[in-house]
Amino acid sequence: MRIIRHSQILAAANKIKPDVILFSATLNGKDLAGSVGAGLSTSALQDCVAVTLSGGKITVRKPVYAGKAIITAQPLKNPAIISLRPKVFPALVPDQAKTAPVERLDVALDGTEQKIKVKEAIKSATKKIELTEADIIVSGGRGMKGPENYRILEELASLLNAAVGASRAAVDAGWRPHEDQVGQTGKTVCPTLYVACGISGAIQHLAGMSSSKCIVAINKDPDAPIFKVANYGVVGDLFEIVPVLANAIKKSQN
Ligand SMILES: Cc1cc2nc3c(=O)[nH]c(=O)nc-3n(C[C@H](O)[C@H](O)[C@H](O)COP(=O)(O)OP(=O)(O)OC[C@H]3O[C@@H](n4cnc5c(N)ncnc54)[C@H](O)[C@@H]3O)c2cc1C
DSSP: OOOOOHHHHHHHHHHHOOSEEEEEOSHHHHHHHHHHHHHTTSOEEEEESEEEEETTEEEEEEEETTTTEEEEEOOSSSSEEEEEOTTSSOOOOOOTTOOOOOOOOOOOOOSGGGGOOOOOOOOOSSOOOOGGGOSEEEEEOGGGOSGGGHHHHHHHHHHHTOEEEEOHHHHHTTSSOGGGBBSTTSBOOOOSEEEEESOOOOHHHHHHHTTOSEEEEEESOTTOTHHHHOSEEEESOHHHHHHHHHHHHHHHHO
């Protein structure tokens, strides 16, 4: 395992003068993008959900005001420093006919890389699917009424090979661990399918999941704000709907 450092990227950037440097908008990626931007006396466009190149100009789209609006922006200086939300692009099928030149850069280091030495990488013992990598997420909020009721979401999640997420209300109540929290102060996710159960759709929750490709909301309140971002909405009691949904999926898999 190698740790990519600020100083290595700066050295490489100063050597090859790229037009754009892309980072993943993870906690570490955003941290690195910001410090590399400062090191190159330019700004970083963080947490973008799209990037296009047209007529030699780079344009990005990024959520602002906790996801309430999306802005289109262009970098004013080169290199453009851009961090992109994980999973915003579908992975392409590798084309073996194509090749790309790979250049090995011998960049001068500043000595700080000696301060940390990775001795061993141990895989997590749990089989839990990481929220930010999951293709499908089944998430529960205060409407779940208690930690014991997440069992029905876990059952649904296991049928769909999905991860289980939660709103902050559920995490603050101690029903789920903080690592499961989706939203402004939790994780930003971009799955193919996000199933929100008993989640009202507060702006801080939407900030973490509104770029999901398909959102299904189950809520007994027809005026819940989650329905404004949902592609499919079911108005009703989740304790009736989730088991019916799980049974239907089970049947379709047999
Ligand atoms: C600075 C700051 C940061 C924050 N960060 C986050 C964050 O990262 N993530 C986050 O999620 N929140 C965050 N919040 C909190 C956020 O504002 C909301 O309070 C929270 O998201 C509400 O969670 P909820 O939707 O589970 O609960 P509620 O808003 O209470 O909604 C519960 C929903 O469940 C529905 N319901 C109840 N019973 C049933 C049933 N039987 N069947 C179907 N539906 C039912 C209700 O109709 C309701 O819509 C933050 C707040 C602040 C101020």
